[in-house]
Amino acid sequence: MSDEVVFFLIQILNGVQYGLLLFLVASGLTLVFGIMGIINLAHGSFYMVGAYLCYWLAEATGSLWLAILLAVPLAILLGLLLEALLFSRLYARDHLYQVLLTYGLILVLEECRSLAFGDDVHGVAIPSWLDFSLPLTQTLSYPVYRLFLSAACLLLAGCMYLVIQRTRLGMAIRAGSANREMVQLLGIDVGRLFQLVFAAGVALAAFAGMIASPIASVYPGMGNQILIVCFVVVVIGGIGSIKGAFLASLLIGLADTFGQILMPQLSGMTIYVLMAGVLLWRPAGLFGRT
Amino acid sequence: MAEPLLVATSLSRFFGGLAAVNRVDIALAPGEVHAVIGPNGAGKTTLVNLLSGEITPTFGSIILAGEDVTGLPAHRMAHQGIARSFQRTNIYGDFSALENCRLAVQARQKRGFRLVKPATSYPELAEEARRALALAGLENPERIAGTLSHGERRQLEIAVALAMAPRILLLDEPLAGMGAEEGARIIALISRLAASHAILLVEHDMDAVFSIAHRLTVMVDGKVLATGAPRAIREDRAVQEAYLGKPEAAL
């Protein structure tokens, strides 16, 4: 195959990989909103928390896997703590107050991170057995870790699909997403369901931050950056729709990647132009309910 | 029967695969109360939503005084002279009853944005609002709507509809939750209004319906089962089986 075609394929792989990563984070955001009715601006901060925890533990233990193994439960604990302390008070409140409280939370989490880990950019080492590239042509090769990343995200997405479509819990989630009040009437422990959904959202975002860290690095502001892109994902995909989040994530991953190649001056704007376009056609997103 | 003012033909609305309203034909004429009855879930409120422009029909047409108004949004239908009351009270809870009606009067005036003079400097709007409230029998309209009793709120619903000076009134279960005395007053009011308006009345109270309706349409599962004069409907075998004959229908 010619170099141009391979280059094109590489961009597609990159776009899909970025999209899948986005999906992990965005799915948590859309689930929390769909089930619990809470818009959580601090969701991106969990991505950052995951990445920084992972960096710290990886430095301490020397192993990325061990770091992830330890960091995920820590992130879940943080999520449960925040849910009990703060988010549980937001269920009945207006979106406006949720926005403000979680905005305050972003500030708190950012500064805590600054106090604990400083403001430098950090790298995380790719595990040695994944740290090589597959040669595709004479000059182009593709890093295996990125393939691994995509595979891990796909696996998680698959598990999510199975849980949501095939389990009792998934049924409760689908019901809760369609009609929150109904779920209570069905006898499901709503409090427990909310805790679970919230913890899952935090874990997904944090895990995404962890496995992405060898590629994307660990830096201040990474949480806010990905949060806003996730907002675009959720707007395009439709709030509460996992299917929509999946498709929108891939769409955005590809659009952003190709945007950077084709229009580097306007690269940051590609996804917003895309969002504006979708909204013109469908004000509630591709799969959203008005 | 006078010349029909509003004619809906083959009106249908699908939600996904479910036909909430299925090929309904209905005509409203001034001077008439046209009651629509049927079991819960028959599509009566959806029909009202279609006629008032809240939702658009999947197919079918609505002709108002010869003009095709199919698919017009709610605010345009309001200007065509269609006013509706809501089944679940839908008023401005934090405004006074007077303000609720004053807004309805202001809406009619289609005069672009008036940004300068305070709203209080247009007393003619409040005057008309008071007239509508008096007609509906609601006293002390300065009270906050959220503090009114249930029956008074239903009266306010009607007052707001009247304040819109409509040609056509779509009343969705105006008697719901009302006591006997209040209900009788509303029935008398509707009867008086029939002289100058075309009225669609969705109701479960059969006594009320049979006492003032000039025409009756029975809906079941989104479709029209029968339509005609009240006595004929009452004696219709199919209608009795489907709705009237059943014990719970005589509520």
Next chain:
Amino acid sequence: MTRKVATLPMLLGLALLLLLAFPLIGDKFYLQLLSKIMLMAIFAMSLDLLVGYTGLVSLGHAAFFGLGAYALWFLSPKYGAANLYLSLPLAIGVTGLAALAVGLLVLRSSGVYFIMVTLAFAQMFYYYALGAKWMGGSDGAYVYVRPDARLAGWVPFDLGNYVHFYYVALLLLALVYLLLRMIVASPFGRVISAIRSNEGRTRALGFPVFRYKLASFVIAGALAGLAGYLDAAQFGFVNPDLFGWRLSGTVLMMVILGGMGSLHGPILGAFVLVLLEDYLSGATRHWLLPMGLFIIFAVLLLPRGLRGLLAKPPAEAADG
């Protein structure tokens, strides 16, 4: 409740007198701080029209603030001064037009979608400014000479003089307050309050709700542009952060903290937040931590904002 309302004009009058007299005793630092507070108060009041009166929660209002600021930069000749009487209306006009364009797109969304798309649009402006070399990119740009207030040879005031700037800001604050008071009391204002209270009902009455929301959005955007222009005029520096979500969040906080739907609430909120920020940022490098905690506690403990502390709550509506 009526007694409280009667003393509001008195309180505002008193505040105005204090502000008028302040330059007699205040030093440069405090005069400049108060000027900043006053232009932020204009910004906050403009958002209150959207949030408190029309019920539209925008998380991207900084987009128009930044636009007004950059408009001054754009209209200022490189080493000369822009004409105040031309550039200010022009900046407001351009920002209003931008609000019209953005509003046409975003106002079709409602609820949470609206919050998210307004944020996303502001980010679009931010990323554009960040990447645009001609606008200075991340380094920002400078307005070297303040706008010139020359009128047919006579110079009534000099915006480069911090005392003059203070009085101009105060004048504009008072004018914007009066303008918004007028709008809110007008028939137009009643409709937007109705939209906030019950949008479906408002539609059913016959009001073209979209048009009213759009008008509100444009007015709010234009006034935010005015505030942004003043911000650029105060210190002569603009940068992409003026479009940023941080600023959008801060101004929203001002509105809520002060008490939305009141116009004077946001002014109070602007005072408190700017003073708090000034104090905290002087006390510690990590001032965003106590600021964030303050915001969290304020939301949890003050459901009606600071205004709720000062006035008795309205009579609760009886149920059923």
